[in-house]
Amino acid sequence: MKSGYSLTELMVYIVLLAIFFSILTIVLWKFSEKMMFMLDVKNVEHLIKYARQISLLKKVKSVFYLRNGEMYVKVGSRILKRRKVEVAKFKSKVFAFSNGIPVSPSGSSKQGGGGEFFLSIKDEKVRVSIQPVTGFLKIVWK
Numbered sequence: 001m002k003s004g005y006s007l008t009e010l011m012v013y014i015v016l017l018a019i020f021f022s023i024l025t026i027v028l029w030k031f032s033e034k035m036m037f038m039l040d041v042k043n044v045e046h047l048i049k050y051a052r053q054i055s056l057l058k059k060v061k062s063v064f065y066l067r068n069g070e071m072y073v074k075v076g077s078r079i080l081k082r083r084k085v086e087v088a089k090f091k092s093k094v095f096a097f098s099n100g101i102p103v104s105p106s107g108s109s110k111q112g113g114g115g116e117f118f119l120s121i122k123d124e125k126v127r128v129s130i131q132p133v134t135g136f137l138k139i140v141w142k
Helices: 007-058
Strands: 061-067 070-075 078-084 093-098 101-103 115-121 124-130 137-141
Touching (some): 007 070, 007 115
Antiparallel strands (some): 061 070
């Protein structure tokens, strides 16, 4: 008797392994894309809270920008923190804080500068809103 595997058996095993790894690759790709989206949402949350805290602690006007594939916090002309948006789709948005309270980013000192915007990826959508007077940040997954 011969010991070992025939060529046909080896080919069947290789084909089955190839199918298994192709399915695994697709699943992991979708999972990693969703994780990057969650990271984008967390970065937005962190930077908005950071902008609010800087304005409250240092008594200056801080501005949060979300545009051109990145988000950043500015005080005056100086950028304090910057993050790249990995996978989320969004429309440009600007929020300003003065003494921890949302104000109009256009330069006027009137209060009530809250608002909302959406971050999205294929089948996920997140609404980020800032309450006008309190500056309370609310993130809702849809």
